[in-house]
Structure formats: C-alpha cells, structure tokens
Amino acid sequence: MTDADGFSLRSVAAGPPATPILRDVTVDIPAAGITVIVGPSGSGKSTLLRLLNRLDDPLGGEVRWHGEPLDSIAPQALRRQVATVFQRPPLFPGSVLDNFRVADPDVDADRAVHVMAHVGLDPALLNRAASALSGGEAQRMCVARALLTRPRVLLADEPTAALDLDARLAIEALARQLADEGLAVVWVSHDTEQLRRLADHVLAIVGGAVAAFGHLADLDASDDAVVRRLVGAPEPGERS
Amino acid sequence: MTVASVASAHASIGLGGLAASGLLIAVAVAISLWRRLGLERSVLWAATRALGQLLIVGWALQLVVDPDDPLIWSGLWLTFMLLFASWTTAQRAPGVPRVFVLSMVAYLMSGLVTLGVLFGFQIYEIEGRTIVPLAGIVVGNSLSATVLVSRQLLIAAHEQRDVIEGRLALGLSAADSFRPHLRQALRTALVPQVETTKAVGIVALPGAMVGLILAGVDPVDAVRVQISVMYLVLGSVATTTTVMSLGIARQLFTSAQQLRRFEPAA
Known part of the structure; x- marks a missing residue:
C-alpha cells in the first residue's frame, strides 16, 4: 500500500554504489505537518532527503510523490513543488531581491515584501546584499526564496545547525507556522530537543534502514532502546 | 593581392x-x-x-x-596536430569528463570557424603553406586557455556545489544553474588573451611580424599579416574555450538535472 498524499519509498537503496548509505528503506512520509528525520551521524538522513527532490537518484527501489514515480515527473517541476532549505544557506550574488528573482524572475517588490513579512524578515532588508545578512536572516531569506516557487512541501536539511539558540527557535517557529498553514515540512535533525519541540511524525533511520516511524508518543514507547534514545524518550518514571 | x-x-x-x-x-x-x-x-x-x-x-x-604537393599531406599534419593537442589537453586537465573527445571537437570547430573566415574571404589562399601554419596558430594558442577553462569549470562544480544545487533546488535547469560559473570560467580564460591583444606592438613586437621583417618584408605588409594572425588567435581562443566549456557543462549534469560528483585533480 502506498500513501498517495505524500512520499512513498519502497525498498530504497542510495549513496555511493560501492558503499550504499541507505540499504532498504520502505516508508510513507505524509504530506502534512512536520516529519522529523532523526538518526546517528552517517545513517543516511540527508541522503534520504536528497532523494525526495531528485538531487540524487536511488540505486534501487522506488520513490513516489503523490502516487507518481519521481522519475516520471520533470525534475524542474518536481523541485518547484518540493522546495529545499539547506544547512548552509546557499546565497547567490546580489541583494535579497536578486536572490528572490532566481526563484521567480517576475517577482516584484510588493510580493517580495509580502513573502519577507511571511517569514518574519524585516522588509527593509530587501535591497541589502545577501552576503551581509546574519545566519538567521540568511536562513529566513532562503525559506522565503523557496516559498516563491509555491511549493507543496518544504525539505529542511538541518537548517538550524549553524544558528544560535534564538535564531534556531525562530526558524522552528516559522516551520510550525508554515505547517499550520498547510505546507508539509520534512526536517532532518540530530537535535533531540528540537525533535521533541517540532515533530508531528518521526522517522528514525539507523544503519541505512528505517528503525521506526510514527508519532512521537509511539516512538517514546518503542521496545528498541536505540529508538528511544534517538527521540530522547523520557525514562518510564518521567512520563506524564 | x-x-x-x-x-x-x-x-x-x-x-x-x-x-x-x-x-x-x-x-x-x-x-x-x-x-x-x-x-x-x-x-x-x-x-x-x-x-x-x-x-x-x-x-x-x-x-x-610546395604548391605542387597534394593537400593530403596537410590533412595528415592537421590530424596529427589535432590528436596531439587533444591528448595534451587531456593530460593537463585530468578529471574532466570526456576531455579528449571534447577538446578534439572544440579545436575542430574553432578551426572550421576561424579558418573558414580566413579562407572564405580569401584573406589567404588555400594551400599547404597557409593551412598548416594557420591551423597550428589556432590549436597552439588555444591549448592553454582550453586547459584553463576546463580546470576552472571542474573546480567551480566542486567548490560551488552548494550554490549550484541551491539553484537546482529552486527548479532552475542545469544550464541556468551553472551559467554564472561558466561565464566566470570563460572570462578567466579569455581575459589574458584580450590583454595580450591590447598590449601588442607596445610591450612587445609579435613573432610573426618580427619574422617577416627579418625576412625582408615591408613592415606595413608584415603588420597586415600580423593583424590577421592576432585576430585569428583571439577568435580561435574564444571559439575553442566556448565550445569546450559548453561541452563540459553538459557532462557535469545528468539528464535528470543532477550535478555529478567530480574531484578536481590536484
């Protein structure tokens, strides 16, 4: 059975052909709320995310988006539906507005200001050089830039890893706001506290395979100690 | 005349x-x-x-x-020159995908365009004494710039990977995502030749002109030859590097608009 409303992965292997990172991943990722992908370093979290917008193709198995095999969708059309925010915000030369025009060449100042306000970025920064933004501002700008393609889902690959706590919390609040507005978010994190603040669903990847998938409460109660540790499950006596 | x-x-x-x-x-x-x-x-x-x-x-x-010699000898010479230049480019730009074939196509197309102009407008007559030296100028002067642009593109694809994938992730095509890097690499390869062309006659007298003057040719006639050679050099460097870089840019991406992984040679 596949989940026709999101990503559906079946027996997916990915990574370098000689040393695959993902070995056998079968999971349905819903197109609603925030799904946090968690796992030890090198377990294949980012590798999985790169499959979802076809920055990479799997070595084997199949990935579907809304029931359609990804390789049957034009990559450019897919990537405008499946937007991505990276750990290190890739800044293009020029101003914030110039960066927006890479995503949407027809964007005017009104729409640019609107989308900046949407992500909590000061509209006065519109003509500021992108390279002059702080880390948190740059990441917000990248979210705003991605929103200009009117995506249906936002992939976020450890987007707060390089930010201080205030900026981290602000980006998390933005993700929650976008998810509440109907934009699905798939968020890779190695930060247990962040996972517990954000996740509607959790996908735990261990050793290139799915260790667990479900609501946070389900994983808290997992029989697998590794999964419980990954999600920072409270000890039995601490549970409310 | x-x-x-x-x-x-x-x-x-x-x-x-x-x-x-x-x-x-x-x-x-x-x-x-x-x-x-x-x-x-x-x-x-x-x-x-x-x-x-x-x-x-x-x-x-x-x-x-010798005008009486058949042009087949010139053809053989050109073939050897083309193979050797392509081999040299491949040696000096390791890691570039399909570098041998791409450079051969680039030199060939550059030769066709530039020599096509020189012979098409009858600036030179088509004979062995003109074909071989002029083709030598095309290939010889384009080689360094071709190697340079090849290396630059590979380094850009490696070091600017996050920016290129940032554009791809926004739904841009591979060509659009790589265009700024391609432009920069071409500028890097062409600027030295443009500067050399600007300085000609002031900083140094070019070799072809000096050779003709030493051989007893009127300096004004020698200058006319030199100018045609200089423009040939500039045109051939521009054409070769452009064909090469467009070819490499295509090799860097898959048909699914994914940036392949290449390690530039040290």
Missing part, C-alpha cells in the same frame, strides 16, 4: 650564421656558471632540443608548402 603573397621575399641564414647565433646560448651558459645557477645542462638541452625539433619541422613542412 593576398596577404600571403607578401611572404615571397627571401632571407636565409647560413650555417655560419646559425652557429654564430649559438653564441647567445654560450652567453646563457656562462651566466649560469658565473652565478652558480646550475642551469647549464638545462640550457644546452633546451637549445639542442629546440634545434632538433625545428629542423625536423622544417623538413616536414617542405612536404606541405
């Missing part, structure tokens, strides 16, 4: 003159000994090797410069 006809003047250096010019090598060796540079053997080897190579080339050129 074509430009080539100005080369009808003759000048010759006898064996005595050749030996006398070798005194300049002795000067270089003496300086090396005096300043203890340790370059005597290198200087002698370089001078001897240049002498040998040029004597062989001179002998071989006799096969193609």
Whole structure:
C-alpha cells in the first residue's frame, strides 16, 4: 500500500554504489505537518532527503510523490513543488531581491515584501546584499526564496545547525507556522530537543534502514532502546 | 593581392650564421656558471632540443608548402596536430569528463570557424603553406586557455556545489544553474588573451611580424599579416574555450538535472 498524499519509498537503496548509505528503506512520509528525520551521524538522513527532490537518484527501489514515480515527473517541476532549505544557506550574488528573482524572475517588490513579512524578515532588508545578512536572516531569506516557487512541501536539511539558540527557535517557529498553514515540512535533525519541540511524525533511520516511524508518543514507547534514545524518550518514571 | 603573397621575399641564414647565433646560448651558459645557477645542462638541452625539433619541422613542412604537393599531406599534419593537442589537453586537465573527445571537437570547430573566415574571404589562399601554419596558430594558442577553462569549470562544480544545487533546488535547469560559473570560467580564460591583444606592438613586437621583417618584408605588409594572425588567435581562443566549456557543462549534469560528483585533480 502506498500513501498517495505524500512520499512513498519502497525498498530504497542510495549513496555511493560501492558503499550504499541507505540499504532498504520502505516508508510513507505524509504530506502534512512536520516529519522529523532523526538518526546517528552517517545513517543516511540527508541522503534520504536528497532523494525526495531528485538531487540524487536511488540505486534501487522506488520513490513516489503523490502516487507518481519521481522519475516520471520533470525534475524542474518536481523541485518547484518540493522546495529545499539547506544547512548552509546557499546565497547567490546580489541583494535579497536578486536572490528572490532566481526563484521567480517576475517577482516584484510588493510580493517580495509580502513573502519577507511571511517569514518574519524585516522588509527593509530587501535591497541589502545577501552576503551581509546574519545566519538567521540568511536562513529566513532562503525559506522565503523557496516559498516563491509555491511549493507543496518544504525539505529542511538541518537548517538550524549553524544558528544560535534564538535564531534556531525562530526558524522552528516559522516551520510550525508554515505547517499550520498547510505546507508539509520534512526536517532532518540530530537535535533531540528540537525533535521533541517540532515533530508531528518521526522517522528514525539507523544503519541505512528505517528503525521506526510514527508519532512521537509511539516512538517514546518503542521496545528498541536505540529508538528511544534517538527521540530522547523520557525514562518510564518521567512520563506524564 | 593576398596577404600571403607578401611572404615571397627571401632571407636565409647560413650555417655560419646559425652557429654564430649559438653564441647567445654560450652567453646563457656562462651566466649560469658565473652565478652558480646550475642551469647549464638545462640550457644546452633546451637549445639542442629546440634545434632538433625545428629542423625536423622544417623538413616536414617542405612536404606541405610546395604548391605542387597534394593537400593530403596537410590533412595528415592537421590530424596529427589535432590528436596531439587533444591528448595534451587531456593530460593537463585530468578529471574532466570526456576531455579528449571534447577538446578534439572544440579545436575542430574553432578551426572550421576561424579558418573558414580566413579562407572564405580569401584573406589567404588555400594551400599547404597557409593551412598548416594557420591551423597550428589556432590549436597552439588555444591549448592553454582550453586547459584553463576546463580546470576552472571542474573546480567551480566542486567548490560551488552548494550554490549550484541551491539553484537546482529552486527548479532552475542545469544550464541556468551553472551559467554564472561558466561565464566566470570563460572570462578567466579569455581575459589574458584580450590583454595580450591590447598590449601588442607596445610591450612587445609579435613573432610573426618580427619574422617577416627579418625576412625582408615591408613592415606595413608584415603588420597586415600580423593583424590577421592576432585576430585569428583571439577568435580561435574564444571559439575553442566556448565550445569546450559548453561541452563540459553538459557532462557535469545528468539528464535528470543532477550535478555529478567530480574531484578536481590536484
């Protein structure tokens, strides 16, 4: 059975052909709320995310988006539906507005200001050089830039890893706001506290395979100690 | 009258003159000994090797410069030149995908365009004595720029991967995502040639012109030849690097608009 409303992965292997990172991943990722992908370093979290917008193709198995095999969708059309925010915000030369025009060449100042306000970025920064933004501002700008393609889902690959706590919390609040507005978010994190603040669903990847998938409460109660540790499950006596 | 006809003047250096010019090598060796540079053997080897190579080339050129000789000899020469230049490019730009074939196509297309103009407008007559040297100018002057642009593109694809994938992730095509890097690499490869062209005649007198003047040709006629050669160099460098970089840019991406992984050679 596949989940026709999101990503559906079946027996997916990915990574370098000689040393695959993902070995056998079968999971349905819903197109609603925030799904946090968690796992030890090198377990294949980012590798999985790169499959979802076809920055990479799997070595084997199949990935579907809304029931359609990804390789049957034009990559450019897919990537405008499946937007991505990276750990290190890739800044293009020029101003914030110039960066927006890479995503949407027809964007005017009104729409640019609107989308900046949407992500909590000061509209006065519109003509500021992108390279002059702080880390948190740059990441917000990248979210705003991605929103200009009117995506249906936002992939976020450890987007707060390089930010201080205030900026981290602000980006998390933005993700929650976008998810509440109907934009699905798939968020890779190695930060247990962040996972517990954000996740509607959790996908735990261990050793290139799915260790667990479900609501946070389900994983808290997992029989697998590794999964419980990954999600920072409270000890039995601490549970409310 | 074509430009080539100005080369009808003759000048010759006898064996005595050749030996006398070798005194300049002795000067270089003496300086090396005096300043203890340790370059005597290198200087002698370089001078001897240049002498040998040029004597062989001179002998071989006799096969193609005689108007009575069939153009097949010129064709063979060009083929060898093309293969050797492509091989040299592949050696100097390792890691570039399909570099041998791409550089061969680039040199070939550049030659067709630039020599097509020179011969098409009858600036030079089509004969062995013009085809081989002019093709040599096209390939010889394009080689360094072709290697440079190839390396630059590979480095950009490696070091700017996050920016390129940032554009791909926004739904841009591979060509659009790589265009700024391609433009920068082409500028890097072309600017030195443009600067050289600007400085010609002021900083240094170009070799072809000096050679013609030494051979007894009127300097104004020599300048006309030199200008055509200079424009040929600029045109061929621009054409070769453009064809090469467009070819490499295509190789860097899959049909699914994914940036392949390449490691630039050290």
